Amino acid sequence: MITWIITAEIAFWIVIIFGLISRYAFKMPKLSIFFFALTPVIDLLLIILTIVDLKRGTPAAISHGIAAIYIGVSIAYGKTMIAWADDKFQQWFLKKPKKIRLTGKEKALHEMNMLARHIIAFVIGACALYGMVILVGTNTDATPLLQIMRIWGIVLVIDVIISLSYVFFPSRK
Template structure:
């Protein structure tokens, strides 16, 4: 049931996002669109409550509960960022707004990657907190090794993301070279 709910939350996230953006930019109802977008955190709250109730009813803690904690952590850290990013692109494509700036190149790109890494740290911190709360809640009554494994997984994700961000610092992404000018076609060449 938990896995089904996680999938439903993910599908619901994208459905609400598409509906909210469509209402804002295609239907011309920006307030209603914003209200729909604000409903997204409710799905994660439902997931948290259902996971807690599942553990309270005696379910053995396993990978599903750990996955739910990581999903909630990811949504807390990246949910608003994703909505804001897609909103900027929808405003540009559907409402003639300015093109959203990209992450850039060189130092600006490295800073962007480190900011994303900080979001991953926040996601991991939320997940670690939820997992630790579940471990304390279950106590000695059950096997919590699966939940502890998810905690190590969250820490590994932070480490891997730090390595990725470091590569942008050590080997900065360079701006694409200006297109080389083509020589003018020869007269009478038919081109």
């Protein structure tokens, strides 16, 4: 299962790179949109492969939980990751100047936005994980899936604390 997750991640970045190359090097914006539109297809394939793997009777494992995290993060942060890659591509290959580092209120707002995305990813991942628990039913031990949820919950609490620190203790220039 972990091989499928790694393959999905590699495929995600390959279609992003192809999208950026077609947009900037070949000046084909419609083709770039096609490549960017493939990213949710990759997520869908990973969901299908995870379900098939569990339906075949494979015991629920941490890798299935990681697949749920990947799907949640990919959906919640996908557009942000593409924008980040677009910005980096322009900096590296088109020599666009770097963005000014955010501080103060702007940094706090950015961190709150990223926290909201993390919460969305958590909810999507949790739904996927609990869907897997229901799917495996009583036929196999779902403990690894629930352990992933607990660990991710701890990570989310840490993210909340760090993100809120930018609100209460804004960074200075």
